[in-house]
Amino acid sequence: MSSSLKIKELSKKEILLAQGHRMCQGCGASIVVKMVMLAIDKPIVACSPTGCLEVTTCISDYTSWKIPWIHSAFENAAATMAGVETMYRSLKKQGKISEDMSFVVFAGDGGTYDIGFQSLSGALERGHDMLYICYDNGAYMNTGIQRSGATPFGASTTTSPAGSAVPGKIHQRKDITRIMAAHNIPYVAQASPSHHLDLMRKIQKALSIEGPKYINILSPCHRGWRSKPDDAIALSRLAVNTSFWPLFEIENGKTRVTYIPKDKRPLREFLRPQGRFAHLFQPENEWIIEKSQAKIDADWSALLAEGACEAIEE
Amino acid sequence: MKKKIAVTGNEALAEALRQINPDVCAAYPITPQTDMMQRFSEFVADGLVDTELMLVESEHSAMSACIGASAGGGRVATATSGPGLALMWEMLYVASGMRCPIVMPVINRALSAPLNIHCDHSDAMGARDSGWIQLWSENAQEAYDNMIMAFRIAEHTDIRLPVMVCMDGFIISHSLGIMEFLADDVVRKFIRKFTPHEALLDINHPVSYGPLIVTDQYHEYKNAQNNIMSEVFDVASDVAAEFENISGRRYGFFETYKLEDAEIGIVILNSAAGTCKDMIDEARREGIKIGLLKPRLFRPFPYEMIAAALSHLKVICVLDRSDSFGAHAPLFVEIATSLYNCKQRPVLINRIYGLGGRDFMPEHVSGVINEMIDIAGKKIEIIPKKYISLRK
Numbered sequence: 063m064s065s066s067l068k069i070k071e072l073s074k075k076e077i078l079l080a081q082g083h084r085m086c087q088g089c090g091a092s093i094v095v096k097m098v099m100l101a102i103d104k105p106i107v108a109c110s111p112t113g114c115l116e117v118t119t120c121i122s123d124y125t126s127w128k129i130p131w132i133h134s135a136f137e138n139a140a141a142t143m144a145g146v147e148t149m150y151r152s153l154k155k156q157g158k159i160s161e162d163m164s165f166v167v168f169a170g171d172g173g174t175y176d177i178g179f180q181s182l183s184g185a186l187e188r189g190h191d192m193l194y195i196c197y198d199n200g201a202y203m204n205t206g207i208q209r210s211g212a213t214p215f216g217a218s219t220t221t222s223p224a225g226s227a228v229p230g231k232i233h234q235r236k237d238i239t240r241i242m243a244a245h246n247i248p249y250v251a252q253a254s255p256s257h258h259l260d261l262m263r264k265i266q267k268a269l270s271i272e273g274p275k276y277i278n279i280l281s282p283c284h285r286g287w288r289s290k291p292d293d294a295i296a297l298s299r300l301a302v303n304t305s306f307w308p309l310f311e312i313e314n315g316k317t318r319v320t321y322i323p324k325d326k327r328p329l330r331e332f333l334r335p336q337g338r339f340a341h342l343f344q345p346e347n348e349w350i351i352e353k354s355q356a357k358i359d360a361d362w363s364a365l366l367a368e369g370a371c372e373a374i375e376e
Numbered sequence: 377m378k379k380k381i382a383v384t385g386n387e388a389l390a391e392a393l394r395q396i397n398p399d400v401c402a403a404y405p406i407t408p409q410t411d412m413m414q415r416f417s418e419f420v421a422d423g424l425v426d427t428e429l430m431l432v433e434s435e436h437s438a439m440s441a442c443i444g445a446s447a448g449g450g451r452v453a454t455a456t457s458g459p460g461l462a463l464m465w466e467m468l469y470v471a472s473g474m475r476c477p478i479v480m481p482v483i484n485r486a487l488s489a490p491l492n493i494h495c496d497h498s499d500a501m502g503a504r505d506s507g508w509i510q511l512w513s514e515n516a517q518e519a520y521d522n523m524i525m526a527f528r529i530a531e532h533t534d535i536r537l538p539v540m541v542c543m544d545g546f547i548i549s550h551s552l553g554i555m556e557f558l559a560d561d562v563v564r565k566f567i568r569k570f571t572p573h574e575a576l577l578d579i580n581h582p583v584s585y586g587p588l589i590v591t592d593q594y595h596e597y598k599n600a601q602n603n604i605m606s607e608v609f610d611v612a613s614d615v616a617a618e619f620e621n622i623s624g625r626r627y628g629f630f631e632t633y634k635l636e637d638a639e640i641g642i643v644i645l646n647s648a649a650g651t652c653k654d655m656i657d658e659a660r661r662e663g664i665k666i667g668l669l670k671p672r673l674f675r676p677f678p679y680e681m682i683a684a685a686l687s688h689l690k691v692i693c694v695l696d697r698s699d700s701f702g703a704h705a706p707l708f709v710e711i712a713t714s715l716y717n718c719k720q721r722p723v724l725i726n727r728i729y730g731l732g733g734r735d736f737m738p739e740h741v742s743g744v745i746n747e748m749i750d751i752a753g754k755k756i757e758i759i760p761k762k763y764i765s766l767r768k
Contacts, residue, residue, distance in 0.1 A: 105579045109444070117588045125584035130576045133586035134443050134470050141437035144430065145402060145444025150577055152399040152428040153450055161579050181440065184433030 288337020317369030449575025458485030472507025494733020635667030
């Protein structure tokens with residue numbers, strides 16, 4: 063039985079990521095990590111690839127992690143965690159360890175969509191009992207906002223800058239959540255910190271299921287998104303309400319949309335407050351917004367057709 | 377009387393792994409390492425070991441998984457060859473930097489391009505600066521013995537560093553040789569129970585592995601790593617002495633062959649040393665005072681002891697089975713470094729042989745012996761480095 067997700071109860075729980083870490087103020091990733099760990103009851107062992115979260119939480123003699131945590135390199139969080147989980151199974155089988163524990167990866171989109179993709183795919187295929195969480199901020203923020211496979215169409219980054227000849231990123235995002243689902247693992251979901259109950263329920267559900275689980279969580283980055291530092295939750299809510307970031311889960315192949323916005327907003331409302339999309343509002347780039355809106359509408363309809371019947375309205 | 381049997385190098389190492397019974401083994405298939413892991417997989421399938429075998433999707437993931445498993449707090453092994461080791465390169469430094477006592481046979485193979493699956497030492501030499509201890513083996517017996525000693529060295533409380541056990545691909549891995557195995561209980565008693573240290577899976581004592589350390593402490597960290605390496609000599613020496621008690625086989629940091637009264641000498645690693653020893657016997661019958669030195673512990677490198685063993689020679693030919701293009705080859709560089717501070721220094725020549733599995737034949741040894749005799753007699757000009765056994 064998972065513990066209560068009532069704010070009153072949650073407020074009594076220990077935050078397992080100690081303060082004093084060096085994440086930016088208003089960073090979405092630290093909010094996401096905190097929410098995830100608050101939802102978990104069992105002892106957890108965590109792993110992060112190289113990235114913002116990693117370089118800001120364990121420096122020299124200091125660590126923010128009150129739980130066992132390992133970082134080894136950038137492209138291999140899934141393989142590293144799979145090694146830890148395999149050692150756990152070996153020692154447990156041999157009676158050398160008795161405690162129950164869960165294994166959770168916290169990785170950015172670069173370490174998930176791109177350089178870490180192969181090791182993640184391999185770990186899912188082998189069926190390791192672990193939860194892989196991607197905090198998706200849509201670019202290589204740690205190295206200075208370079209475009210990644212998660213960067214939205216049209217976004218301006220330091221390696222896909224909006225110029226007079228090229229209007230930002232000219233490629234669509236990889237649909238990583240679907241790609242993970244195509245591995246036929248028992249549980250895949252997409253969540254947003256704006257909908258914390260939905261996010262935490264997904265975490266609890268994922269950890270109640272044996273085998274590999276994947277959750278993609280939107281993680282606003284005001285440095286990379288060129289937005290206001292206190293806008294993380296507002297922007298992630300806009301991402302959900304415009305269907306840029308639909309909330310759904312796929313459990314044993316069955317899709318369920320977990321939140322349907324009462325009033326689906328136009329994509330512009332999500333793009334407008336972000337400097338990385340500012341150039342799209344110039345007349346010559348309007349087509350990018352239109353193309354993005356058309357894709358989002360088509361994807362949303364397809365998703366509803368697949369899993370709307372059981373959707374919960376909030 | 378111990379039973380001598382005929383096995384391939386890969387069979388010998390698979391048998392060692394069965395006896396050692398690691399908690400986790402993560403590996404990826406690559407020729408010529410493959411049939412060693414295939415054999416070990418059979419031991420797993422038949423329930424002869426407790427090992428959890430992870431058959432991962434690349435060598436990079438194999439080493440990453442080994443690091444995770446080792447940090448977890450148990451005994452870990454893997455094995456690879458050539459390009460597989462090259463793909464692991466980034467993670468080799470992480471394994472040693474995190475002090476993960478992983479043991480890895482490296483079944484030596486050439487690197488691409490052109491693609492070549494056969495023996496040379498470019499793979500392990502490319503990893504010589506990665507902070508791993510390296511033990512080199514002439515034949516299946518030495519590889520088996522090194523493998524068993526490797527766990528004791530790697531897991532020693534003062535060391536806790538990963539170890540590579542190098543063995544020549546195909547020439548040893550796939551050829552039958554005569555050797556003897558130790559009994560299972562003797563091996564298990566020798567390697568001892570694994571003692572976890574700062575285990576990640578010790579859930580009640582959380583530790584963080586893999587911090588960011590920048591300009592303030594990184595330099596000191598690396599100095600500490602270098603200091604640990606210098607402690608390997610004593611540990612390797614003690615482990616070898618204990619091993620002699622159970623096996624009757626004695627291992628130093630290097631082997632010398634007819635070197636004491638020699639005037640000229642060969643320095644060579646691994647299997648080709650056998651061919652050289654035969655040719656040295658022949659040359660000795662003709663009155664040529666020649667000997668051989670074969671390093672076993674290549675990292676850390678025992679410079680002073682090697683200098684003491686070689687400095688009396690007039691001419692030394694260092695035979696390298698890998699190259700550093702545009703420079704001297706790796707073994708030569710170490711031998712030259714060893715001898716630099718000696719009052720009397722032998723003339724050194726560097727000859728490259730056997731790349732990509734090119735046969736190393738007795739006549740090639742005769743060729744370098746004759747060249748050294750001519751150099752000693754000042755009859756020919758010294759050419760510092762060249763390839764031998766080239767086809768016309």
